[in-house]
Amino acid sequence: MRAVDPANVAMDDIELEAAAFESYDASPGLLGVNLDRFSKVVKMANKTDLVQLWFDTSTFKLVVYIDGLEFTMACLDPQTIRSEPTLPELDLPAGVTISREALNRGIKAADMVSDHIGIEMVEDEGRLSIDAEGDTDNVRLDLQDDDLQSVTLADARSVFSLDYLKDLVRTMPRGVDVSLRFGSDFPLIMDYEIADGDGHVTRMLAPRIQTD
Amino acid sequence: MRAVDPANVAMDDIELEAAAFESYDASPGLLGVNLDRFSKVVKMANKTDLVQLWFDTSTFKLVVYIDGLEFTMACLDPQTIRSEPTLPELDLPAGVTISREALNRGIKAADMVSDHIGIEMVEDEGRLSIDAEGDTDNVRLDLQDDDLQSVTLADARSVFSLDYLKDLVRTMPRGVDVSLRFGSDFPLIMDYEIADGDGHVTRMLAPRIQTD
Amino acid sequence: MRAVDPANVAMDDIELEAAAFESYDASPGLLGVNLDRFSKVVKMANKTDLVQLWFDTSTFKLVVYIDGLEFTMACLDPQTIRSEPTLPELDLPAGVTISREALNRGIKAADMVSDHIGIEMVEDEGRLSIDAEGDTDNVRLDLQDDDLQSVTLADARSVFSLDYLKDLVRTMPRGVDVSLRFGSDFPLIMDYEIADGDGHVTRMLAPRIQTD
Numbered sequence: 001m002r003a004v005d006p007a008n009v010a011m012d013d014i015e016l017e018a019a020a021f022e023s024y025d026a027s028p029g030l031l032g033v034n035l036d037r038f039s040k041v042v043k044m045a046n047k048t049d050l051v052q053l054w055f056d057t058s059t060f061k062l063v064v065y066i067d068g069l070e071f072t073m074a075c076l077d078p079q080t081i082r083s084e085p086t087l088p089e090l091d092l093p094a095g096v097t098i099s100r101e102a103l104n105r106g107i108k109a110a111d112m113v114s115d116h117i118g119i120e121m122v123e124d125e126g127r128l129s130i131d132a133e134g135d136t137d138n139v140r141l142d143l144q145d146d147d148l149q150s151v152t153l154a155d156a157r158s159v160f161s162l163d164y165l166k167d168l169v170r171t172m173p174r175g176v177d178v179s180l181r182f183g184s185d186f187p188l189i190m191d192y193e194i195a196d197g198d199g200h201v202t203r204m205l206a207p208r209i210q211t212d
Numbered sequence: 213m214r215a216v217d218p219a220n221v222a223m224d225d226i227e228l229e230a231a232a233f234e235s236y237d238a239s240p241g242l243l244g245v246n247l248d249r250f251s252k253v254v255k256m257a258n259k260t261d262l263v264q265l266w267f268d269t270s271t272f273k274l275v276v277y278i279d280g281l282e283f284t285m286a287c288l289d290p291q292t293i294r295s296e297p298t299l300p301e302l303d304l305p306a307g308v309t310i311s312r313e314a315l316n317r318g319i320k321a322a323d324m325v326s327d328h329i330g331i332e333m334v335e336d337e338g339r340l341s342i343d344a345e346g347d348t349d350n351v352r353l354d355l356q357d358d359d360l361q362s363v364t365l366a367d368a369r370s371v372f373s374l375d376y377l378k379d380l381v382r383t384m385p386r387g388v389d390v391s392l393r394f395g396s397d398f399p400l401i402m403d404y405e406i407a408d409g410d411g412h413v414t415r416m417l418a419p420r421i422q423t424d
Numbered sequence: 425m426r427a428v429d430p431a432n433v434a435m436d437d438i439e440l441e442a443a444a445f446e447s448y449d450a451s452p453g454l455l456g457v458n459l460d461r462f463s464k465v466v467k468m469a470n471k472t473d474l475v476q477l478w479f480d481t482s483t484f485k486l487v488v489y490i491d492g493l494e495f496t497m498a499c500l501d502p503q504t505i506r507s508e509p510t511l512p513e514l515d516l517p518a519g520v521t522i523s524r525e526a527l528n529r530g531i532k533a534a535d536m537v538s539d540h541i542g543i544e545m546v547e548d549e550g551r552l553s554i555d556a557e558g559d560t561d562n563v564r565l566d567l568q569d570d571d572l573q574s575v576t577l578a579d580a581r582s583v584f585s586l587d588y589l590k591d592l593v594r595t596m597p598r599g600v601d602v603s604l605r606f607g608s609d610f611p612l613i614m615d616y617e618i619a620d621g622d623g624h625v626t627r628m629l630a631p632r633i634q635t636d
Contacts, residue, residue, distance in 0.1 A: 037349065040324050044317070068355065069321050074348035105468070109493050112464050136498035137461065143492065249561065252536050256529070280567065281533050286560035 003035070004084045010164050011084060013202040020198035022050055031055065032076030033062065041071045087204075092181040092189060094121040095152035096128055098143060100172045100192075103180075106130030106141040107166055113137045116208050117165055119182055120157040132162070149177065156183045158207040168203050185209055215247065216296045222376050223296060225414040232410035234262055243267065244288030245274065253283045299416075304393040304401060306333040307364035308340055310355060312384045312404075315392075318342030318353040319378055325349045328420050329377055331394055332369040344374070361389065368395045370419040380415050397421055427459065428508045434588050435508060437626040444622035446474055455479065456500030457486065465495045511628075516605040516613060518545040519576035520552055522567060524596045524616075527604075530554030530565040531590055537561045540632050541589055543606055544581040556586070573601065580607045582631040592627050609633055 001014040018024040045051050045066045052065040056072075064071040110117040113134030120129045128148055131140040165188075172178065172192060181189040190203045213226040230236040257263050257278045264277040267287075276283040322329040325346030332341045340360055343352040377400075384390065384404060393401045402415045425438040442448040469475050469490045476489040480496075488495040534541040537558030544553045552572055555564040589612075596602065596616060603615040614627045 037324065044321055068359075069317070069353045070351065071321070071324075072350040105493070109468055109495070112461065112495075138496040139494065141493045147492075249536065256533055280571075281529070281565045282563065283533070283536075284562040 002084055004082070005164075006082075008085055009161065009206045010168060011087075011204045013204075014194075014199065015201075016195060016199045020195035029055075030078045031062065032078040032081045034073070034076060037073060038062075038064075041066075041073065044069060090183075090186060090189070092156075092183045092186055093152070093154035094156035094183060095150065095154075095179065095181045096121065097149040097151075097177050097179040098128070098147060100169060100174065100176050100178055102141075102143055102147055103130070103178060104169050106143075107162065107169055109139045109141055110162055111166065113139050115162050116159050117162045118157060118159045119180070119188065121154060121182075123153045123155045126151070126153060150179065154183075156186075158182050158185055158188060160188060160205050161208055164205055168205060172201075214296055216294070217376075218294075220297055221373065221418045222380060223299075223416045225416075226406075226411065227413075228407060228411045232407035241267075242290045243274065244290040244293045246285070246288060249285060250274075250276075253278075253285065256281060302395075302398060302401070304368075304395045304398055305364070305366035306368035306395060307362065307366075307391065307393045308333065309361040309363075309389050309391040310340070310359060312381060312386065312388045312390050314353075314355055314359055315342075315390060316381050319374065319381055321351045321353055322374055323378065325351050327374050328371050329374045330369060330371045331392070331400065333366060333394075335365045335367045338363070338365060362391065366395075368398075370394050370397055370400060372400060372417055373420055376417055380417060384413075426508055428506070429588075430506075432509055433585065433630045434592060435511075435628045437628075438618075438623065439625075440619060440623040444619035453479075454502045455486065456502040456505045458497070458500060461497060462486075462488075465490075465497065468493060514607075514610060514613070516580075516607045516610055517576070517578035518580035518607060519574065519578075519603065519605045520545065521573040521575075521601050521603045522552070522571060524593060524598065524600045524602050526565075526567055526571055527554070527602060528593050531586065531593055533563045533565055534586055535590065537563050539586050540583050541586045542581060542583045543604070543612065545578060545606075547577045547579045550575070550577060574603065578607075580610075582606050582609055582612060584612060584629050585632055588629055592629060596625075 002012065004011045041064050042051055049067050054063045054065065055061075055075075056063055059072075060075055062073045062075050064073065107117065107130070110130065110132030112132075114132035116132065118129070118131045118133075120131065121127070122129070126144060126148075128143040128151075129140055130143070132138070168190065169178075172190075173194060176192045176194075179191040181191075185207050187207060188205045190205075192201055193199065194201055213228075214224065216223045253276050254263055261279050266275045266277065267273075268275055268284075271284075272287055274285045274287050276285065319329065319342070322342065322344030324344075326344035328344065330341070330343045330345075332343065333339070334341070338356060338360075340355045340363075341352055342355070344350070380402065381390075384402075385406065388404045388406075391403045393403075397419050399419060400417045402417075404413055405411065406413055426436065428435045465488050466475055473491050478487045478489065479485075479499075480487055483496075484499055486497045486499055488497065531541065531554070534554065534556030536556075538556035540556065542553070542555045542557075544555065545551070546553070550568060550572075552567040552575075553564055554567070556562070592614065593602075596614075597618060600616045600618075605613040605615075609631050611631060612629045614629075616625055617623065618625055
């Protein structure tokens with residue numbers, strides 16, 4: 001699954017391997033789905049319910065089956081969905097894995113003083129900082145040593161829209177470890193695993209280029 | 213207690229036997245009460261508090277007493293309250309008892325695609341269905357066998373306002389078993405017990421007559 | 425800390441002794457702080473986190489440090505903050521200590537019928553009452569004996585704005601015992617302790633003078 005926001009600022013890419021499903025029988029194809037509707041339908045399932053998806057090739061409708069409940073949803077023609085932008089090859093020097101909770105803490109703090117947020121790595125100090133600067137107030141969260149895993153040290157700093165980053169992190173599963181890759185005035189790429197490792201999520205956020 | 217909504221679409225009828233009270237001493241009479249106010253007052257009681265109702269015949273006020281708290285409420289003249297419509301004798305062929313939760317699940321699903329909801333029994337299949345039809349999407353919940361108790365099989369199908377049915381089911385006690393009676397383009401009657409069987413609730417909902 | 429509302433109806437006064445802090449090193453001074461901002465910053469701390477406050481005398485900023493998070497907040501010139509009114513010497517004859525919960529129960533009940541609330545002590549009966557009078561409905565909560573501690577009996581009755589009293593009691597710690605002092609058409613003074621007795625809060629509310 002792949003989705004891009006209307007302003008081309010953020011992109012999500014989700015891969016689920018066949019092993020992530022209880023049973024899987026499909027031939028290659030591309031389906032357009034109304035996300036709001038689909039999300040509400042799937043939320044009807046309890047934690048232990050199996051959700052069955054079936055594409056009816058005669059009516060071109062997606063049938064979702066959840067313990068006696070049967071939803072029949074019209075699909076969207078993929079041709080009519082705005083296609084995602086082609087991504088340039090990115091060489092992102094800084095890499096680090098931190099907990100979603102640490103990331104979220106920095107976002108909550110930044111949200112008090114600004115509408116954008118800086119992510120910075122300082123190679124010499126082995127430090128990752130999340131910071132924000134308001135008109136009169138500043139905030140900075142320093143993460144070091146035990147907070148950081150799999151660090152690829154580099155000097156790098158980029159600034160991002162706080163609203164976008166908030167939405168991206170809010171919708172990550174609690175307790176997940178997120179691998180960040182970033183550079184200086186380059187996109188931020190956040191990776192994490194779902195479905196016991198049989199699913200992989202990549203979320204990309206364009207930087208706010210600061211003009212001094 | 214009996215109440216009807218302004219549009220005459222739904223009617224509630226609640227009977228509490230004397231045994232449902234800790235102590236009961238009353239002569240026959242009819243009292244008009246502001247429901248919103250009365251409901252808020254009673255909610256001041258904790259789960260284990262006794263609520264004492266006393267009608268002061270000199271002031272024509274209802275006194276509610278809850279552990280040191282004393283509310284004095286003006287009553288409404290029952291003559292000024294719109295009287296409920298007289299109900300025609302209804303011969304409703306289909307009957308079944310299901311859990312409030314099953315009913316609620318069908319309602320939640322229907323709510324995604326439509327503002328009305330169909331309730332259908334198919335005699336041959338021993339099946340109760342809750343369904344809804346939207347412009348592009350449909351939903352259907354089939355209940356059979358273990359989900360159904362005390363079934364009186366008949367072919368019957370009626371359609372109801374989803375908003376009304378939502379409100380009626382939302383205010384039923386969790387975990388209660390609800391007995392449904394309905395026909396084809398006839399009202400739906402829902403019965404259940406409260407107060408350990410010393411109280412009985414009947415809720416009636418007029419059908420939406422569909423003009424094809 | 426001291427704060428007064430714009431209409432001069434309520435005043436809060438909070439004293440924290442040095443013993444209320446893990447460590448304390450300060451010289452006398454007066455600091456103006458944006459309450460909304462300060463409150464959000466401090467809420468970033470978990471229950472067991474230590475919050476460190478440091479005033480940077482070179483930048484005139486307040487630095488708040490919470491487990492790796494560093495907030496730098498501009499201070500307000502105390503001269504520019506509206507100064508609190510000088511309080512007349514008050515001789516409040518009635519005194520009693522009750523639980524926040526009992527006070528809150530009276531407020532919730534009063535809120536159903538009115539936008540002001542009476543607090544009354546009747547010396548003869550050893551009774552404290554919280555009451556409210558609406559257009560058609562009344563409510564009264566009588567507190568006696570076990571509900572009352574440290575009573576100084578006197579005949580006294582004052583009426584207060586319910587909205588103000590609601591806000592004051594809502595922000596008291598759950599389970600705290602509140603000492604009330606009041607008279608007839610005099611302010612209400614509410615005292616309670618925080619920080620295991622190393623902090624003391626005084627909240628004062630002006631009466632609504634009733635013109636008959």
